[in-house]
Amino acid sequence: MNIAFGHSNTDFDCLGSLILIKKLFPDYRLIRSNHISPAARNLFDFYEGYFDFLTPKDLDGERIDRIIIVDTCMAERVAEYLTHIRDSDPEILIYDHHDTGGCNILGARVAGAPLGANTSYLGRLAMAKSLVLSPEEATIALTGIYADTGRLIYENVRRDDYEVAAWLLDMGASLKLVQSFLEVVKEDEQIEVMNRLLQKNTRSIIQGHEVLLSYLELEENVSGLAAVVEKVMDVENPDACFSVFYIVKNKTILLIARSQRSAIDLHQILHVYGGGGHQGAASAQIKDREGPLFYEEFLAYLETSLTPAVRAGDIMTREVVSVHESRSLMEASQMMEESDHSGMPVLNDEGTVTGYIGLKDIMKGRKAAAMKSPVRAYMVKPAISAVENITMREVERLFFKHHIGHLPIVNEGKLTGIVSRWDFLQYQKRRNYYE
Numbered sequence: 001m002n003i004a005f006g007h008s009n010t011d012f013d014c015l016g017s018l019i020l021i022k023k024l025f026p027d028y029r030l031i032r033s034n035h036i037s038p039a040a041r042n043l044f045d046f047y048e049g050y051f052d053f054l055t056p057k058d059l060d061g062e063r064i065d066r067i068i069i070v071d072t073c074m075a076e077r078v079a080e081y082l083t084h085i086r087d088s089d090p091e092i093l094i095y096d097h098h099d100t101g102g103c104n105i106l107g108a109r110v111a112g113a114p115l116g117a118n119t120s121y122l123g124r125l126a127m128a129k130s131l132v133l134s135p136e137e138a139t140i141a142l143t144g145i146y147a148d149t150g151r152l153i154y155e156n157v158r159r160d161d162y163e164v165a166a167w168l169l170d171m172g173a174s175l176k177l178v179q180s181f182l183e184v185v186k187e188d189e190q191i192e193v194m195n196r197l198l199q200k201n202t203r204s205i206i207q208g209h210e211v212l213l214s215y216l217e218l219e220e221n222v223s224g225l226a227a228v229v230e231k232v233m234d235v236e237n238p239d240a241c242f243s244v245f246y247i248v249k250n251k252t253i254l255l256i257a258r259s260q261r262s263a264i265d266l267h268q269i270l271h272v273y274g275g276g277g278h279q280g281a282a283s284a285q286i287k288d289r290e291g292p293l294f295y296e297e298f299l300a301y302l303e304t305s306l307t308p309a310v311r312a313g314d315i316m317t318r319e320v321v322s323v324h325e326s327r328s329l330m331e332a333s334q335m336m337e338e339s340d341h342s343g344m345p346v347l348n349d350e351g352t353v354t355g356y357i358g359l360k361d362i363m364k365g366r367k368a369a370a371m372k373s374p375v376r377a378y379m380v381k382p383a384i385s386a387v388e389n390i391t392m393r394e395v396e397r398l399f400f401k402h403h404i405g406h407l408p409i410v411n412e413g414k415l416t417g418i419v420s421r422w423d424f425l426q427y428q429k430r431r432n433y434y435e
Contacts, residue, residue, distance in 0.1 A: 003059070004068035005031040007077040007276070012040045012181070016119030016144020017070035017095065018051060023131050024122065028068060029054050031081055038224040039147075039184045047140055059084040069094045071118040073103035073110060077276050097121050098267065098278045116149035116157040123164030135172030142173040143181050151182075154280055155262050184227035193218070194228045197243065201236065206302055208309030208391045209264060212238040215295045217246045221254070226283060229256045239309075239393070240264045244298060246291025253286040253294055263307050272301075312395050313388030315427045316409045316417030322347050325354055325376040329365040332357055332375050345408040345415055346379045352413045355379030356406065385410045388417070392427065395419055 004021045006014035010033045018030050032053035036044050059081070067090045069078055092108040094100070097118040100110045115121050119141050126133070133141070145165050149157045152165065169175070185194060193216070202213045212232070222228075225245060233241045240259040247254065255273060257266045259280050266282035267275075275284025286294060321339045323332045325346045336344065336359065343358035357379045365371055365378045385408040386398060398407055399421060409417040 001062050001064055002028040002066040002068075003031050003054075003064060003081075004028045004070065005078065005081050006033065006070045007072035007074075008033050008080055009035045009037050010040060010044070011037040011071075012043065012147035013117050013119055013144040014071045015040060015044060015047075015051075016117070016141040017122050019047075019137050019140045020119060020122040020126050021068055021070060021095075022051065023133060023137065024125055024129070025068060028066070031056060031059065034080055037226070039227045040181075042184070043140065043143055043181045047136060050134075050136055050140065056081050056084045060086075062088075064088040064090045066090055067092045069096075069105070069108070070122070071096060071098075072276070073098070073100045073105055073108070074276060075105045076274070078105070095122060102271075113160070114156070114158070116152070116154060116161040117145040118148070119144035120158075120161045120164045123167065124160055127164065127167050133168070133171040135174065138168040138171035138173035139177050142168040142175075143178045146178055147182060148278075148281075150260075150280075154260060156280060184224055185231045187224065189222045190224050190228050193222055193225065194231055197228065197232050198235065201232070203236075203238065205391065207306040208311055208389075209239040209261065209306055210391070210393050211302070211306075212236050212241040213299065214242075215244045215246070215291065217248055217291060219247075220249050221247050221252075225254060226256050226281075229258055230281075233258045233260075240266070242298070242302070244291070244295050246294075251288060253289055253291060255284040255286065255298070257282050261309075263309060265307075269302075269305050272305075310392055310427065311388065312386055312390045312392070312407070312409055312419050313417070315392075315423050316388070316419045317423065318417045320345065320408075320415055320418045322415060323357060323375055324348075325379065326374050328372050329357075329362055329375060329378060330371040333362050333366075333371070336362070343406050345383070345385075345406075345418065346375055347415065350413075351415065353383045353385050353408050353410055353415055355381035355383050356404070356408070358405075383408065386419075387411065392424070395424060399424065 006018055030051050030053050064085050073094050073096045094108050094110045096112045097115045103110055113121050149161055197214050200214050204211050204213055229243045239261045242257045245254040259266050265279045267278050270282045270284045273284040273286055275282050277283055321341055322345045323335055325348055345353050346355040346357055348354045357375050361378045365373055384402045384404055388409055405421045407419045408415055
């Protein structure tokens with residue numbers, strides 16, 4: 001018997017992966033988890049018949065020859081299946097889009113690529129085989145891609161995610177149904193928790209990252225807490241969000257995290273608590289701990305576990321063309337032309353930045369026939385500057401708040417570099433791959 005299954009607490013991407021496995025390997029039987037993510041429950045209930053699932057108990061007494069595992073390479077996340085497989089020595093093949101360096105499923109072969117969704121990788125295989133999907137199967141798969149990629153805008157998205165999504169649309173996938181399945185904050189209890197989170201969230205800067213932190217005590221577990229945290233993430237737009245829920249009834253802590261920065265790898269951060277997931281979304285369940293004490297411990301852990309964020313000093317241009325405030329507009333104009341710059345910081349005798357002169361300011365002097373006037377008469381002041389350890393989020397805020405295109409960087413009042421909008425945009429592009 002050949003079987004295929006995904007991780008416990010099956011989510012959208014796992015279901016999308018399994019529906020494609022059914023097409024790619026028709027002689028394999030799919031095994032359903034006993035634990036379906038509340039967010040994916042609606043899709044699962046509608047389309048369960050398309051999977052033709054067996055249960056883990058159905059494996060008792062069966063000889064298993066081959067196994068395909070999707071969307072995880074961690075043994076603890078598939079333990080509910082493995083405990084029913086006895087008297088067998090199956091070949092194991094894993095398809096996973098996560099970092100598989102810590103794979104602990106012995107003897108398994110691993111295939112995959114760092115795409116936004118595991119469904120996308122399997123979709124590539126299906127496209128290569130020219131497989132045809134029904135509109136229902138395509139809708140299941142597209143929901144998996146949209147869920148794991150934040151509707152194709154997360155930093156982990158790659159070209160393949162878009163191409164497979166387009167192929168699924170050609171197969172008849174319904175965007176209206178996908179949107180309906182992903183709108184999972186609907187219940188009154190979920191809305192109440194979301195409102196409480198929005199009131200209690202604390203925004204902190206940790207290692208240069210803007211992090212949203214919250215601790216909430218609930219008498220009983222509320223279905224769909226992960227979806228609530230994702231909605232809060234959309235509203236508040238931090239770099240990462242960590243929500244700690246203490247369930248009083250069974251003294252259980254649920255730690256749910258979301259990140260939109262590749263430098264904040266949630267899978268690695270929550271692994272120490274036995275958690276699972278991937279870079280942008282992970283969770284952990286901790287038992288027999290007091291909620292407030294755990295929360296304080298977790299905050300201290302974040303301070304040491306987060307990788308320092310990129311700061312202005314890391315991307316600034318150090319060779320800066322500047323002009324003294326006593327120079328004439330004509331001299332400043334010539335300096336800009338020779339250096340191919342559209343503006344320059346202005347310095348006084350002490351080397352302190354006192355303003356900024358740009359082409360628009362030069363044009364004002366030219367129209368007034370005042371090109372012999374000193375730069376100080378036409379420069380923009382006071383000078384908008386920043387220190388080297390300012391975060392990139394703060395750099396962005398300064399650009400848009402003051403409508404400036406260049407940000408001089410100073411150390412103890414002295415000019416050490418400059419960050420332009422071009423520098424910032426290049427950083428935004430690069431961080432998808434290197435941050």
